[in-house]
Amino acid sequence: MFWQKRLKDFVARMRHYALPLRLRLWNGLEVDLGDAPMVTFTIKSLRGLRHLLRPSVASLGQAYVEGEIDLEGGIDDVISLAVQLSAHNTRHGQVRHGPRLVRHTRRVDAEAIAYHYDVSNDFYRFWLDKEMLYSCAYFRTAADSLEQAQEQKLDHILTKLDVRPGQTLLDIGCGWGALVLRAARKYGARALGITLSQNQYDLARQRIAEAGLEDRVEIRLQDYRDVSGKFDRIVSVGMFEHVGLRNLRGYFGRIHDLLADAGVCLNHGITSTDPDSAEAPFGGGEFIERYVFPHGELPHLSFALKEMAAAGLEATDVENLRRHYALTTHHWSRRFEQHGEQLKAMAGERRYRIWRAYLAGCAYGFNSNWIALHQILATKAGIGDATPLPLTRDYMYVGKA
Template sequence: MTDAATRLATLAEEALGAPLPLRIRAWDRSETGPPGTPVLILRNRRALRRMLWKPGELGLARAWVAGDLEIEGDLYEALDQLAGLLWERDDEPAAGRPARLVTAWKAARDPRVRHAVRDLVALAGPGLPPAPPREEAGSTRGPLHTLRRDKQAISHHYDVGNDFYELVLGPSMVYSCAYWDRPDAALEDAQHAKLDLVCRKLALEPGQRLLDVGCGWGSMVLHAARAYGVRAVGITLSEEQASYARKRIADAGLTEKVEIRVQDYREIDDGPYDAISSIGMAEHVGSVRYAEYTGILHRLLAPGGRLLNHQIARRPEPDEEAYHVDEFIDRYVFPDGELAPVGRTVSQLEEAGFEVRDVEAIREHYALTLRRWVANLERSWPEAVRLTSPGRARVWRLYMAACALSFERNRIGVNQILAVRTPEGGASGLPLRTRDWRG
């Protein structure tokens, strides 16, 4: 085979029924495809074997993480084009995208497709399925979202080194959607604005008790104690996060006001709290535990207290029973994480006894945030690789860039839901004009 790229493109187009939207450069340095587009580089035949043994986004991701596959050019443009080939469902039926690769693979009853697949297998060369990159989470057993399994899942994602997260997140160490007043604002300013918005929505006052569920590296409790005078408790399942947060608190002279615990939300027994923040944590709870989660937060909150639940949401599925978690995210990024439609989250908060008073959708803000994190990572790439591994750095670059596109294309969203444990008599304590966020 003297021109593997042309052969690859021809066979792929036979299976897809449409031209490939990207250029291809193969292991023999041959190249073909539309000029001026990003280049998909297959460094070896193993990259093709990975995609053939596991068609769809997981095979592609494994090839990327292992370094068998590269993208030259605009990563966002390449991922946007590849999305139309790899997704199981077509979110944009009017866009004229070619048939999806997974669909074509499953429809191999077509003789043309069978012929193309057979020749692709021959081109990939002999060999067993390549082992997944070591950055892939190990297999887990037993029921979802037990205390032990949740701690293991959190450790896989967060215990990869605080220095690495400093590099990606910047000095704020906030690992959730920032709040932007303009796209060219500084990331630190946007994260400060988000933390302050949460505090104002919760109407924090000096002397109140705040619980921050999933406190990360302590940024929310630090801001709330420093700027609003509250006494705060932050909980996390990550030992590395807790150690980092405690040092920040000590350095700020706030050890008398802020406590960090390595604790599961199901183990908290020292309520009531005047306010609860849950920022980017509920995605880890899972559908099987969500009613328990909302019930516990309702019980921990004092009558009249407020909850701010900041959570990523997916779009509703026509058949919710057939919903599957994203394979790449589940294997490499957030094991056992789940997204729910915002309507379901609102309903479950209400079923727990909360009065939902405000829902603010801020998905464009997360796209801006993710692009800044990707830029931070790319700018310090050699250091990121040194701090973790080449594969781990590649996981983060792929997942953050892909998520930025998903927020921009309205495939997922993120919402701040303000809920109140309204006391008997119905006095919520909120001002008549809620969006002023005073009172």
């Protein structure tokens, strides 16, 4: 049969790389691509075999999610082998596309946020920290716990912003409310958090009520484009990935308009490491677009800074936290693996497979410099001596040694 010849050719080509991978077909045939296999791909159909014979991270991920391939072995080893198969596939391995320009409307963005975040709060509780922070943590050492690192992230952001008692703070994409609660409790700010996720909105409001902070913290189910007023401090954590490349200037422009003249803003977001593309290599971005973040687009740091400047904001500090996100996603993936059966029962087999592959793949991607995470601190351009920030970065690290 034709597929048998193609499989034979594929195996002969891949054996050259001595990959520790076993292939098991639906008819019982087993083939090892190298010695001492660490991972087994069970190919359950011809459709699954077609994905294998033209491997990319996207095609192999699709086959796994749709149940056409089953996996045995540690998830980190699985991801590594999927990447190696993709890299050795000369037809598809190095393909990169130009940035996708997605049309972002209020309805499209709200639907995309609901798709990703409104799984259920309990689903996220299994693998996030106790405060449910779904963004890059800040590790002083690699031995820090996830809980420590996430608390340190909140303080790192609020200290960078130089938040003072009585100041107003806007959190665009506030998640489950941890940052606005921290800003009010520890720094004395009056905070407004906005989200497009109903589940996040409900739990954040509950947390604020339980903390007795309704007079200082407000949560709204609101699009950032519909916010009015002026704020001393504006922060956006893990949000601008959803904005869209063609909307980035307008997004920063809205922040500019909402920021007080002597205000400070901080954008914390995932960035592409390829200046010519918003894609991760080997089809990783395609998998995330299809199954995890519909309409998500990653700008390169240079593009983000260009659009920020065009919107009238001056970047005063930029920090690359790529290694911190590699550690964060590694923690998430480990916790996800530990609670796999409960998560599968809660979310179903398909969604469980999506998130399992996504979290482990992100850990690999950040560790391999496919994607990065940058914090950009900014003020309004042209304000001269009115800038509220100290002359040096020393203030960011007081008491952190």
